[in-house]
Amino acid sequence: MNFLNLFKVAFRAISSNKFRSFLSMLGIIIGVAAVIIMMAIGQGSKESVRKNISQMGTNVIMIRPGADMRGGVRQDPSSMQTLKQADYEAILKDKKFVTYVSPEVSSSGQAIYGSNNTTASIYGESLDYFDIKQWVVQSGDAFTEEDIKKNAKVCVIGKTIVDELFPDGTDPVGKTIRFKSIPFRVVGVLKSKGYNSWGMDQDNVIIAPYTTVMKRILAQTYFSSINCSAITEELTDEAISELTDILRETHKLKGEADDDFTIRSQQEMMETMSSTMDTITIILVVAAAFSLLVAGIGIMNIMLVSVTERTKEIGLRMSVGARGIDISNQFLIESILISITGGILGVFVGWLGTLACGVVGLPTSIPMWSIFVSFLVCTLIGVGFGYFPARKAANMDPIEAIRYE
Secondary structure (H helix, E strand, O other), X not given: OOHHHHHHHHHHHHHOOHHHHHHHHHHHHHHHHHHHHHHHHHHHHHHHHHHHHHHOOOOEEEEEEOOOEEOOEEOOHHHOOOOOHHHHHHHHHHOOOEEEEEEEEEEEEEEEEOOEEEEEEEEEEOOHHHHHOOOOEEEEOOOOHHHHHOOOOEEEEOHHHHHHHOOOOOOOOOOEEEEOOEEEEEEEEEOOOOEOOOOOEOOOEEEEEHHHHHHHHHOOOOOOEEEXXXXXXXXXXXXXXHHHHHHHHHOOOOOOOOOOEEEEEHHHHXXXXXXXXXXXXXXXXXXXXXXXXXXXXXXXXXXXXXXXXXXXXXXXXXXXXXXXXHHHHHHHHHHHHHHHHHHHHHHHHHHHHHHHHHHOOOOOOOOHHHHHHHHHHHHHHHHHXXXXXXXXXXXXXXXXXXXXX
């Protein structure tokens, strides 16, 4: 019996039991749809994280104080005072693989204008910070180097601050707001960046000269961090090595002495987040794939029932010359048709589910290879779980099959 005839026989057998065949497919449909949706959410979340980190600059390097041991107790890095003005000046002087450098200090508190107020964070930075973090001043101007030298009480504010303090649409440029009772004249408004993947509002920010924040708000002489930008993403490692050498020299660290600072890059953060998202995606996909296993068992069960119901038919086919391999192929084709049809419907349901996830705000992206893998898995399930029923049918004794009641 040729393949076309086997296919026609298998198709008629499936068509004659439409509802039972659909129930057999249902497990495959659910399993494939679940795998595609989970992979789409995982891939979409990964791309969203990478996009948000890229917006902050993939060649950004962050220098922070390192933890120290005092009296056998490890100190909190945030309480260390190892980053000073001398470090900032040394980096500016000796840098080769670094383009922009900005010391950073920060504080949180109430921002007030008239009768309006909101909780905000203020960041003390240099002018290079706008290039490092890719901030764009939408209206007005950024503060100047002269403002930094004079500890001027000026600032640039984000869109959220504008909306909270100037809800009537008043142009904030030129107006004076207060932060922790210190007056700041608004000289510019930043272009909105929205929320990042961690749910943080990037526009709820006030940026002022670092000298002003250090002396007028925090009353300190050290930085909480120093932000830098490598010339290119490819030269990030060289830039980190260069910064390490500069800081070890300014901190007078000799030989095997441990660094009293830590240097991290956005590239490292991106790789870590990507690895984490990949792990989560794998866990979700494996969990969803178990439904495919259950669906395969369901197909095998249905095919065994079908073999039993069609015992006489099998006997008659064998008696008129059908070989065992023809009978085996017939049931294998039925099993594969059920699996692949379920897979096609599963891809469609998975696509609809992915669209629904996008509507509710979940980042999604269906990798094309996941669809091909789904079809491959469906075929393997059809062959794997259809093999035993097919062999059972092929090994029947024709005489006993014809006499079966």
